[in-house]
């Protein structure tokens with residue numbers, strides 16, 4: 385399913401349930417590539433947030449280390465947010481949110497050119513995501529979670545933030561040089 389912002393994809397995997405529980409292919413390179421996802425991811429990430437109301441983000445990496453991400457929740461639930469920061473994009477500065485959970489098993493594909501962040505909805509939420517470029521501290525950038533120019537409506541107005549996330553700059557969108 386396509387999001388309202390070009391390139392964003394919400395993926396519902398096939399879940400095989402039986403009396404024991406369930407099985408699903410959480411990723412399959414050939415099928416996902418047919419849906420326009422990168423042919424190769426190079427890193428798996430996994431975070432645990434102990435409380436509801438944790439916001440991680442909004443993050444992105446600059447070219448040439450700009451990352452596409454395939455995000456899923458394996459415990460708990462998040463409100464996952466993407467912001468279009470592609471210079472020249474007709475939806476530059478627009479955001480969209482999705483509820484991903486261990487229950488709904490939905491996966492979100494976030495192409496390079498989007499800032500990404502999430503707010504946990506329950507305690508002990510675990511998020512696992514694939515990226516197609518390696519982490520690069522030098523290319524890592526952030527946007528303030530409540531940047532008034534973007535106006536994201538989060539599930540909380542008083543989030544638990546890392547020190548880094550509490551002090552991101554607000555974003556003059558024109559500054560970004562993502563090739564649309």
Ligand SMILES: Cc1cn([C@H]2C[C@H](O)[C@@H](COP(=O)(O)OP(=O)(O)O[C@H]3O[C@H](C)C(=O)[C@H](O)[C@H]3O)O2)c(=O)[nH]c1=O
Nearest residue numbers: 429431440441442443444453500501502518519546548
């Ligand atoms: C992202 C990353 C971080 N780190 C190290 C750097 C720090 O010492 C520590 C925690 O990093 P950070 O506070 O940036 O972690 P999150 O706040 O969960 O960041 C993530 O949150 C949002 C939701 C994202 O979309 C990004 O993928 C990612 O930036 O892990 C690594 O060693 N490798 C990595 O790929």
